Amino acid sequence: MITVGIIGGTGYTGVELLRLLAVHPEVRLQVITSRAEAGRAVSELFPSLRRYVDMVFVEPQASSLQSCDVVFSAAPNGVAMSYAPELLKAGVKLIDLAADFRLTDAALWKQWYGVPHACPELLDEAVYGLPEVNRERIRKARLVANPGCYPTAVQLGFMPLLEQGLVDVNHLVADAKSGVSGAGREAKVPNLYAEAADNLKAYAVPGHRHSPEIRQGLERVCGQPVGLTFVPHLTPMIRGIHATLYARLLDPGTEVNLQTVYERRYADEPFVDVMPAGSHPETRSVRGENTCRIAVHRPGGDTIIVLAVIDNLVKGAAGQAVQNMNILFGLSETLGLEHPAVLP
Secondary structure, three states: OEEEEEEOOOOHHHHHHHHHHOOOOOEEEEEEEOOOOOOOEHHHHOHHHOOOOOOEOEOOOHHHHOOOOEEEEOOOOOOHHHHHHHHHHOOOEEEEOOOOOOOOOHHHHHHHHOOOOOOHHHOOOOEEOOHHHHHHHHHOOOEEEOOOHHHHHHHHHHHHHHHOOOEOOOOEEEEEEEOHHHHOOOOOHHHOHHHHOOOOEEOOOOOOOHHHHHHHHHHHHHOOOOOEEEEEEEOOOOOOEEEEEEEEEOOOOOOOOHHHHHHHHOOOOOOEEEOOOOOOOOHHHHOOOOOEEEEEEEEEOOEEEEEEEEOOOHHHHHHHHHHHHHHHOOOOOOOOOOOOOOOO
């Protein structure tokens, strides 16, 4: 059995991790930390976990975490990097669900997150945990940087086009919508029901923290700088991301079958579903599921439109983290993650 610790188990990502790991056949939950809720039963805070998680939250202490095989950090940005050196030295694998190790440039991290990186020497070692790109590197990793939710949908949507050199990489557009759970569980006025319901708004148009992560990933794929316009929106739903992606064909006269390009690229990927030609994937089709559903359209001329949907808390966070854990420990990649979406 894999002994697991979770740093920061009280947010939406943390409780999603608990939901998935509590029924994973090869996992034994050992430590769940929370400074604010230390001493409180997990099932008291989250009644949905009654009979599944019989544990209490504890103060985060390096000694208890170092007894685990793997630790997931579901805490805010800046927390995992304070634990990483000690955990890695103790032989513990670390999967960070925040942004501490996603960017390889420490100066870029400071620019977007406002503080110096606590352990920049680990940035080159950290493996970006998008299995569809880095599966073999993840197998050998000690430290996995779990991708952000928007970056997961956008990268999976654009990747086949960039890998095949089909589009102008200087003019990529990602128009993405997210449910309010993406902003976390902390009480904030914009996330109140009366503020978010019956409303749709763009935010962070001048620059979102996920922009450099997306750009970094796309540039790794195509081997050159990309021009990306990324605009996120907040929608009146709890879960889900819908990314509408636009690209221009380099050769408008090409007869390439885009449907075939996508189907071949993801044929062996258990958590990417390329839908039939003409489809329009819906966020509710992936609610609670570790899947990215994709449809590709060519409405005419040189324009390609890709639609990608994920559950931001599952394939965009906790589910992908469990997928990475499975790879790290040589388990079946789908173990503990094979269940359909929840409808309605």
